[in-house]
Amino acid sequence: MSNSHLFLKPAFITTPGQNGVGRYFCQLQRVVLKFCKNNGSSRGMREFIENKLIDFVKETPEVAVYMKPRRHRTPIIRAEYLNGDTQWVNARNFTEDEILKWLQLLKTQSSDKTGIRLRKLLHTDHPSVQGPWTPYTFRDPKLNLAEFPSPELAGPHVVETTATEELLEMYKNQQIEDVNEKRAE
Amino acid sequence: MSALKRVQQWATFARIWHIYDATWQNPFKSAEVVKKFLMGLYKPIYHPLNDCGDHVIIINSGEIALPGDEWKKRVYFHHTGYPGGASWTLAWELHTKDPTMILKKAIYNSMDGNLQRRHTMQRLHIFPDANVPKSLLDNVSNQIRQLRPVPTRLDRYTAEEVASYPKLIDYPKDYIIR
């Protein structure tokens, strides 16, 4: 158990985008092969440089390959991408085939995929079909013309009739009845 | 972010200005209502960390109505921090000193005490009467409905209305009206 994911860059899951729809552009820009000239752990790396590196470079002229000999240290592969990512692969005791496979992988991927932590396993660029909620979505158009503060909008929505109002209503009805009776007479 | 999405974002997180008339309203129950608008709790996009709170203008805070005998019984406590610095102020005293204070404290106390509370309070504008600066009033685009209807006071009725009001009983002739 470890909390190493806390040090990774949080990101959403993405697709490589439109790379290759028109023309393909290799996202790997630079590779540095660091190795020791006599240590055994660099043997595979040395053999790779001797036998396969020239072919690799001829295949992929768009990638700049650097070699950096340094004494008595583990061989590593450092890859730099167009988006600024730097990936670091420990190549200790790798055989020449393994190194070639790693380089192929670095060459074909669009960025450092090991240096990120996925915030969610699902992602979409268009989360809403109808458009997200806004304060204006269900706004009553009448409010556009209202003058604030407005006495009509001030009172509570549903109001039961008060006893006073009922009394006034009864009084009015009574008066109408009285008038009708008088007319009938 | 495309232009459309940017505008969509602005629309969703637009700050709305609400106005609320506190005439004859219970400040403590009003606080629960106003709080929802201040914090943005009425929006389905609400999250405590997203800044979706709105502005609320409260007018006529001098006309609030406290329930029961709370004008006499409710006590506001303050301590200056120095020894003997405690003071207790009755609600009616506080109201005469500053007619916006009771409502402001009611709303402040209705919210949870966290770092966001003071920033939320900054979006609240209370006025003791209906005189609101035009620059603020121009922003308003919604009115919060009151909790209860405002009754008309007896001295606000005209003499005609009083005269034409239906009479249920006549006082007996020997009845003494004090």
Place this chain on the structure above:
Amino acid sequence: MVFTTAVNFIRARGPDELWRKRRIFKLAAHFIGRKRNCYSIAVRYVHRALVYATKGRKLKKLDMKDLWETRIIAGVNEHDIDYRTFRESLYRSDILLNRKVLADLAAWEPYTFKALTDVAKRRAIDDGLASINNEHKVDGIITRGALTKS
């Protein structure tokens, strides 16, 4: 347990000290100050952190439930129906959506959510649930109950 030799009485210290400590330091790597570098301090804070993590697993679910409820309440109040009536009516209409989906719909697909509130209101009127009266305007929603009643 029967000990045949005295060796077994000695307290077992587990794996090598370095690896034992390393296990703790890995969990303390993101702490600040001495609690990430000094073992005796780190181990206390790691234990505390693990306790919080255990409690947090349950609290996270409760917090999300509360947040979704807040959002749904915000959504339904906009359409003049209260939360309990809304959920009960949806349940009675065999629309079995959970809080997460309802909250998502309220924020991301507001017109779908409005349709849900209309269905709920219609159902609440048909079943005579509290706090809904016939004065609520529910247009375009016809249920079996509404047809048989009227």
